[in-house]
Amino acid sequence: MRPVLYVLTFLAVMGLAFWAYRENYATQQALKDVSALNREIATLRESLSVQRAEWAYLNRPDRLRELAALNFDRLGLLPLEAAQFGSAAQVSYPPDPLQVVTPQDLRPGDISGEVGEPL
């Protein structure tokens, strides 16, 4: 009985050692991945801030005003005026939709003409 116990203990030690070895390297790899990702996040963040700055620069009111003036013939943009405010009540209701006519509604003699001719 005793030798079996010894062998089992030895195997367990070997197994645990192998596991610890693997865990160690897996941890180091995970740390490397994390720092690589962090570096990537930092560069992305930086380029994001650069792009935000560029977006703000391209959207500066002076430039937009000049562009609106340059493209006036196409866009016709003018400063907003008080007269442009409307209320929902001023918009007229849409005209009643055309009545949908299905063949079942038709009585003989309603239509004269050939099939395929517009109604």
Add this chain to the structure above:
Amino acid sequence: MIRTPLRPLARILDARAKGENPDSIERENRRIRHEAMRDKARNRAEGRLLLLGLSFFLAFSVIGARMGLLASTQPMEPRAAASGAEILNQRADITDRSGRILATNLLTHSLYAHPQDMVDPARVARELAAIFPELNEEDLAKRFTDGRRFLWIRKKLSPEQMQQVHDIGDPGLLFGPREMRLYPNGRLAAHVLGGTSFGAEGVHSAEVIGTAGIEKALDTRLRDPAAAGEPLQLSIDLTVQAAITEVLGAGMKMMNAKGATAILMEAHSGEILALASLPDFDPNDRPAPLVDRNADPGDSPLFNRAVQGVYELGSTFKIFTVAQAMELGLVNAQTIVDANAPMRWGRFLIKEFKNHNYGPLLSVTDVIVKSSNVGVARLALQIGGLRQQAFLKSLGFFDPTPVELVEAPYARPLVPAKWPEITTITTSYGHGLAASPMHLAAAYGTIANGGITVKPTLLHQNDRPQGPRAMRPEVARDSLSMLRQVVTRGTASYGDVEGYEVAGKTGTADKPNPRGGYYHDKVVNPFASIFPASDPRYVLIVTLDEPVETSGPEPRRTAGYTAVPVAAEIIRRTAPLLGLRPKVEAPPVDRITAVRN
């Protein structure tokens, strides 16, 4: 253990035979036994002490070794800790009230040199001088060869310049990363933002510190690493600011003014939506301050007229006198007062504009509508100097404005040291006490806010505590209706913007001559307005510095002809942008047709 007997029989018998005392043998043996016991105990104690000492020594050497190890290793962030907290060591962005960027950071590079590593200093100097026109070739070559080991060449490089320097290809030229403050909107809101410069500089980084405006006033907040990443949200609205700056610039040119300023403030919260001061500057390339001590600071574009421009504000003050008289119950809007001009007070003569006489009797409303100096002077005498001071103090005219700009605390209103009755009279119509347009905005904000004082601020916040009450709501309402009548039938008739019920008061103040007295052809024209009068939402202050309107036969310098039209145009442009619905008669329904369903 075998114990030696204390009285061994052999020796006792022997001693007895010799006639000695056998007890001495016992004593002797007892002594020997005690000595042996003592030695044993001492040995054991010494062993224990040694063990204890050894373990202490080991423990301390472990601690010492660990300390040495920690001290000698490179500091390193714990890598496993996720850096999701975004602790970025950079200055926070500044945005407007809807999150559009007003100031941000951009990574650029600085250029420095290690002359000892240079292959050909003369060539490097020549090529650098070709790239950067402001560098001098001989000067650079001399500095490269005089034995120094480190040399700054430029603080900021554009990417193109950096590439050109790369192309020189000399190992002695090195780049260091630099965070640069960028104001993408250029001159817009320059006086609010102020500017930045580099503080402590190293090769790998440099401190960016605020030099003026909100950048300096809130420098600690902007540099706080705990708050970095979270932008500072101002109350400024970029669109409104752009529109106001454009209209104000055009108005300043048309009225031949030296400078102009406009403040648009929310009446209830005191949040400043736009603050423009012209002439302005580009905060990306901040000009140097004036060196000449005697120069008028107002000549520098850095001068923020809205906050630092402390001038007598003229007739815009009259409404405060009237409001106080109503608050004290001395008069109401219809009370008739004596306004017979000119009025003699001691050796002073109080006259009206161009020696008119609006009197002899005027109602309080007409005193404001016609802007009668004599009328308000009579009211001020009824109020008395002490109460007048207390009221103006409650409106904030005795202290610097609390607005978050570094210039604000230094712009103290000029308050007369003594307050004789003539000061009471002149202050009642805005002479003798000088304050900034920002003070005026805060005080008109109080009227617009139903009598509760407002604190002008540049920070956007959702709920803020209510200020103390300066006048009753009825008084504020009556004052507002008087201001409305100034526009409908008084001195500010050009200010009537259709649909927006503008209420306001003009002012015209002669500029003080530094050599004493006043100029006769240099005026400051403020126009303080509130709109819409039926439900006051916004306060607009427009001030023109030395304007003159020359379309008529003689030059006109009253605010009604200069500041008022500019303010009206500003309201016409910005009110729709603010989403303010005009109160106009709707066009007939048949003019609006749905083009698409």
